Amino acid sequence: MSNYLDALSVLLLISAFVLMGNKRTNAYIKSFKMQSILIAILTGVMGINSLLKDGHVDMLVVCAVVIGIKVIYIPYLLNKTCKNVAYRVEKDFYFNIPILILGCCFIVVFTYFSLSTTTGINSGNINMQVINSVSLILIGLFFMISRKKAIGLIIGFLVIENGIFVTALFATQGMPFIVDMGILMDILVAVIIMGMMAFRIDEKFVSTDGNKIKDLRG
Structure with a gap:
């Protein structure tokens, strides 16, 4: 089974690179959905x-819940939110795309050298899986930092959560059921709240620039 897990961890990492190289909001959502499908396959x-x-x-129950929440419902909510905002392509980045991709490569190398000697993950298979999943967390954070629009911030948050979820799965070979459910429910609530915030920012400022979140009042 370890070969399948290795392959899935590599595909998850590749999906993060694909996401980082995109500019269109619908491509963000499709990349997140593909990443979630890979996580569903992993849990399956x-x-x-x-x-x-x-x-x-x-x-298997967790797999079904991942399909329902991450693969179907959250992308639906994000698509619905995107229909209510004024832009479809993000043009303003803190860094250009080639630099962002190079940054992702640096993150993977940094994670490898940081974790390859860590006590408790000395197995080669576990190393590859955990290194790829921790890199996914850091790339999600980097994605959030690089984007100015609220939709990009939401997607970055979701990628970080995907990375945390997958890292826990690889490190423990299956978290306790109640922990899985708690994480998934928390993420669902967070996405609903962030989607509402993104819509309100657009409604008030005719923009979803994340820099304007501080001006939002309830």
């Missing part, structure tokens, strides 16, 4: 393995 593989070995169905 772990769930099948757990079912065959121990007879547990917890991870």
Whole structure:
């Protein structure tokens, strides 16, 4: 099974690079959705393995919830939010795209050298999986920093959460069921709130510039 997990961790990392190279908001959402599909496959593989070995169905339930929330519902909410804002392409970045991609490469290298000697993850397979998933967290943070619009900030937050979720899965080979559900529910609530904020920013300022969030009043 480790070969499948290695491949999925690499694909998740590639999806983060694809996201970073995009400018269109609908491409942001599609990249996040593809990333979520990969996470659903990951939890499904772990769930099948757990079912065959121990007879547990917890991870299969988590897989179904990931499909429902991350693959279907959150992209639907984001698409609905994007229809209510005034732009479709982000033109203003703090850095240009080539520099952002180079920054992602640096993040992966930095993570590799930081974690490759860490006690407790000495297995080569675990190293690859955890290094890729921690890189996903940092790239999500970098994505948030590089974008000025609220939609980009929301997507960056979701990528960070994906990275945390996947890192926990790889490091523990399956989190407790209640922890999985708690994380997914928290993320759903956060996305709903951020979507409402993005709409209100656009409604008030005819912009979703994240720099104007500080001027938003309830």
